[in-house]
Amino acid sequence: MLWIVIYCVKFCFLAQFKFHKPPYAYVSIYLTRYYWVSIGICTAGLLFTLIQPIVLCSNSTKCRYFQPSSTMGWEISVTVIDIITDLLVIMIPILLIHMANFTRSHTIINASFKSLSIFSISIALTRLVLQYNVKDHRIKYVSMTFWLAVEAAVALVMASISSYRTVVLDRLADWRLRRGMKVMQHNEHKFRNGSRRRDGDLAGTSEDLQQPSLSDIPMISLAHHASSSPIT
Numbered sequence: 325m326l327w328i329v330i331y332c333v334k335f336c337f338l339a340q341f342k343f344h345k346p347p348y349a350y351v352s353i354y355l356t357r358y359y360w361v362s363i364g365i366c367t368a369g370l371l372f373t374l375i376q377p378i379v380l381c382s383n384s385t386k387c388r389y390f391q392p393s394s395t396m397g398w399e400i401s402v403t404v405i406d407i408i409t410d411l412l413v414i415m416i417p418i419l420l421i422h423m424a425n426f427t428r429s430h431t432i433i434n435a436s437f438k439s440l441s442i443f444s445i446s447i448a449l450t451r452l453v454l455q456y457n458v459k460d461h462r463i464k465y466v467s468m469t470f471w472l473a474v475e476a477a478v479a480l481v482m483a484s485i486s487s488y489r490t491v492v493l494d495r496l497a498d499w500r501l502r503r504g505m506k507v508m509q510h511n512e513h514k515f516r517n518g519s520r521r522r523d524g525d526l527a528g529t530s531e532d533l534q535q536p537s538l539s540d541i542p543m544i545s546l547a548h549h550a551s552s553s554p555i556t
Contacts, residue, residue: 399468
């Protein structure tokens with residue numbers, strides 16, 4: 325059941341990219357082929373993983389799990405296939421992001437959410453190292469089962485977290501919109517203040533041009549009339 329959970333998470337990540345219809349089908353013919361090859365390899369890996377216990381322990385009289393070092397190659401092969409299929413799944417979103425013309429922030433967010441299988445790979449590598457008993461040259465099934473359960477749980481958590489990618493992108497778009505509106509309002513405020521200052525300068529210039537002449541001053545006008553009137 326643990327292996328079924330792990331491979332279901334892989335197929336959930338693959339199902340996000342619908343290369344059987346536009347727009348993904350028109351991105352790249354090579355990427356489309358890679359996608360279908362990855363699905364085929366993941367399917368073969370799942371079948372091999374499910375068949376492996378039946379082959380190793382077909383009945384109670386011929387169960388290799390109780391024989392020393394007879395299952396080591398099988399268990400290592402299953403873990404290696406698990407790691408390879410995770411790498412195949414991760415490469416699809418990375419190639420898509422590389423082809424897309426995203427901004428840096430969108431690239432980081434998409435790559436982070438689409439590459440969460442890296443945690444499953446790290447746990448699988450840990451299981452690969454810790455499941456082998458060097459002293460007895462056989463598989464430690466208690467340790468292997470524990471790390472397999474941890475990988476299945478982490479895979480489910482990562483699949484759930486990946487659904488929040490659109491929420492983060494929407495929040496980022498809203499933040500950029502609000503920031504753009506603030507910049508526009510700030511620029512509009514500066515433009516209005518600049519227009520008012522220019523209008524004030526023009527008004528002051530017009531007032532300077534309309535200064536009264538000497539004849540308009542009352543004292544000068546009175547003196548002018550007194551000098552022009554006849555002396556009696």
